[in-house]
Amino acid sequence: MSSSTNILDIKNIEVMYDNVILALHDVSLKVPKGKVVALLGANGAGKSTTLKAVSTMLASERGKVTKGSINYDGTSIDKQNPSQMVGLGMVQVLEGRRCFGHLTVEENIISGAYSRKLSKGDINQELEKIYTYFIRLKERRKSQAAFTSGGEQQMIAVARAMMAKPKMLLLDEPTMGLAPQLVAEIFNIVKELNQKEGVSILLAEQNTNVALKNSDYGYIIETGRVMLDGTAQSLLSNDQVKELYLGISKKGRKNFRDVLKEESLTKKKIN
Amino acid sequence: MVDELLFFMEVLVGGLLAGTMYSLVALGFVLIFKASATFNFSQGAMVFFSVLAFCGFMQDFNIPFVLAFIMAALLMVVVGLCTERFVLRPLMNASEDTVLMATIGLGYVLEGLAQAAWGVEVRRLDLGIGDFPVPWIADNLKLFISALDITAGLVAAIMIIGLFLLFKYTKIGLGLRAVADDAGAASSIGIPLKHIMLLVWSAAGVVALVAGCMWGARAGVQFALVDLALKALPVLIIGGFSSIPGAIIGGLIIGAVEKVLEVYIGPFFGGAIEGWAPYVLAIFFLLYRPEGLFGEKIIRRV
Numbered sequence: 001m002s003s004s005t006n007i008l009d010i011k012n013i014e015v016m017y018d019n020v021i022l023a024l025h026d027v028s029l030k031v032p033k034g035k036v037v038a039l040l041g042a043n044g045a046g047k048s049t050t051l052k053a054v055s056t057m058l059a060s061e062r063g064k065v066t067k068g069s070i071n072y073d074g075t076s077i078d079k080q081n082p083s084q085m086v087g088l089g090m091v092q093v094l095e096g097r098r099c100f101g102h103l104t105v106e107e108n109i110i111s112g113a114y115s116r117k118l119s120k121g122d123i124n125q126e127l128e129k130i131y132t133y134f135i136r137l138k139e140r141r142k143s144q145a146a147f148t149s150g151g152e153q154q155m156i157a158v159a160r161a162m163m164a165k166p167k168m169l170l171l172d173e174p175t176m177g178l179a180p181q182l183v184a185e186i187f188n189i190v191k192e193l194n195q196k197e198g199v200s201i202l203l204a205e206q207n208t209n210v211a212l213k214n215s216d217y218g219y220i221i222e223t224g225r226v227m228l229d230g231t232a233q234s235l236l237s238n239d240q241v242k243e244l245y246l247g248i249s250k251k252g253r254k255n256f257r258d259v260l261k262e263e264s265l266t267k268k269k270i271n
Numbered sequence: 272m273v274d275e276l277l278f279f280m281e282v283l284v285g286g287l288l289a290g291t292m293y294s295l296v297a298l299g300f301v302l303i304f305k306a307s308a309t310f311n312f313s314q315g316a317m318v319f320f321s322v323l324a325f326c327g328f329m330q331d332f333n334i335p336f337v338l339a340f341i342m343a344a345l346l347m348v349v350v351g352l353c354t355e356r357f358v359l360r361p362l363m364n365a366s367e368d369t370v371l372m373a374t375i376g377l378g379y380v381l382e383g384l385a386q387a388a389w390g391v392e393v394r395r396l397d398l399g400i401g402d403f404p405v406p407w408i409a410d411n412l413k414l415f416i417s418a419l420d421i422t423a424g425l426v427a428a429i430m431i432i433g434l435f436l437l438f439k440y441t442k443i444g445l446g447l448r449a450v451a452d453d454a455g456a457a458s459s460i461g462i463p464l465k466h467i468m469l470l471v472w473s474a475a476g477v478v479a480l481v482a483g484c485m486w487g488a489r490a491g492v493q494f495a496l497v498d499l500a501l502k503a504l505p506v507l508i509i510g511g512f513s514s515i516p517g518a519i520i521g522g523l524i525i526g527a528v529e530k531v532l533e534v535y536i537g538p539f540f541g542g543a544i545e546g547w548a549p550y551v552l553a554i555f556f557l558l559y560r561p562e563g564l565f566g567e568k569i570i571r572r573v
Binding site: 055057059060061062082083085086087091092093094098099100101102103107110111112114115157160161163164 | 363364442445446448449451452453455456457458459460461462463
């Protein structure tokens with residue numbers, strides 16, 4: 001794969017919080033233009049940190065990329081700030097939806113267009129287009145966002161991000177705490193946005209099975225390191241992934257570190 | 272009986288109108304609290320600084336009234352700009368307490384600068400509006416109400432309408448409300464926090480100037496204006512720290528209550544209860560309705 005076909009190229013980054021807490025040891029990943037890439041792992045594995053490193057939102061949490069490089073759409077991101085990244089077409093949907101609770105659903109969505117210089121008419125046109133993907137939100141456009149359901153709030157967050165007309169979306173656990181039916185609905189919308197709008201997507205998920213079924217490629221990270229990567233198909237049929245992430249567990253092994261430990265033990269025995 | 276009722280009306284209306292003067296001061300606090308969840312301790316100093324500059328322009332340089340007012344307003348925008356650049360931006364990721372302490376420091380800086388530039392003596396500010404009863408109202412309604420109070424009421428009304436329109440119908444207003452709800456999420460969709468900060472500090476500066484003009488015309492432009500900030504505290508506790516209508520209503524309540532209590536209950540305490548009655552009221556609010564009358568309730572979905 002040549003580098004020009006990758007919209008995002010992360011090379012061996014290390015991330016520290018407060019100059020002491022090492023959150024990412026060595027993460028490299030690529031997102032090809034127009035594809036959906038899943039970043040999988042348990043709580044605390046470093047998924048959110050990776051996404052925030054890309055959107056440059058780390059700074060507001062006193063985090064810093066201390067090694068490696070991140071290239072987005074052909075340019076390095078290290079001198080950018082979040083609003084500049086949005087200007088370049090990269091928008092992050094933060095974990096936990098984070099809607100503006102006191103604003104109406106429609107105001108929430110419109111706020112996503114803040115960085116673009118649009119006339120009232122253009123905004124309405126964009127809004128109508130967004131509503132074709134999020135039909136449910138159109139019905140609730142006048143409600144205060146805080147009083148909508150969890151699934152609706154997730155849709156608001158994605159719709160809001162889409163109003164910025166992104167080339168790339170970073171989705172942080174879009175299905176957290178949602179019922180299976182809603183999980184499917186959210187992923188359908190994400191797929192549709194990817195195919196019809198051509199948005200490249202990097203999504204962090206704990207829900208390995210659903211995420212891989214809706215992605216082209218996947219990376220599995222543990223304690224700040226990429227342990228395994230491959231096409232979504234190959235990961236879904238990988239025995240270790242099945243065992244460790246798809247809940248078909250045996251022998252009490254819980255993560256790749258355990259697997260590596262066991263392997264080195266058996267090697268020693270053989271020797 | 273009729274006389275007593277008229278007298279009560281006069282006390283009440285006088286109190287309500289005087290209350291709008293408190294509202295004007297409280298408005299400045301609300302603006303900044305909405306955007307940064309910080310109580311701006313330098314608001315009183317901003318009132319003093321802005322109105323002293325206004326007087327200085329007029330009296331020391333003989334600049335005409337309107338031009339001097341515009342210059343003072345622009346100066347407050349510059350103050351907002353410097354505050355954003357040299358105080359808030361370096362503290363971007365610091366805790367709210369740190370920012371709070373910084374505003375106390377900023378207050379001292381502004382007080383010092385104002386007095387260094389324009390001297391320490393009390394100045395008279397003549398707005399061309401007398402602080403005495405309007406003859407027409409006194410003759411026809413038998414109420415003695417100060418022209419300055421009526422002006423303050425009108426100015427407060429205009430400002431609240433203006434701010435409401437700004438927040439509800441403009442793009443930057445939407446940005447401000449978004450930041451007030453969740454600054455992190457707002458920056459994730461490209462709303463530049465520094466523009467919003469610049470806006471609210473400039474707006475708070477101009478509001479401070481207007482409040483300063485009203486108070487300066489009544490009590491003279493002097494250092495004591497700084498302590499007005501303290502009177503705004505019970506107003507904000509009653510009205511709610513994050514609500515613009517709350518600041519107005521809170522001011523009206525404080526103004527009315529303190530005057531009525533002073534006149535009818537004051538004598539039993541040897542008078543001068545105006546000074547502390549608002550704080551007693553504020554304590555009751557803190558106990559039974561801590562978010563204030565109009566404060567944004569923390570919305571929790573169940």
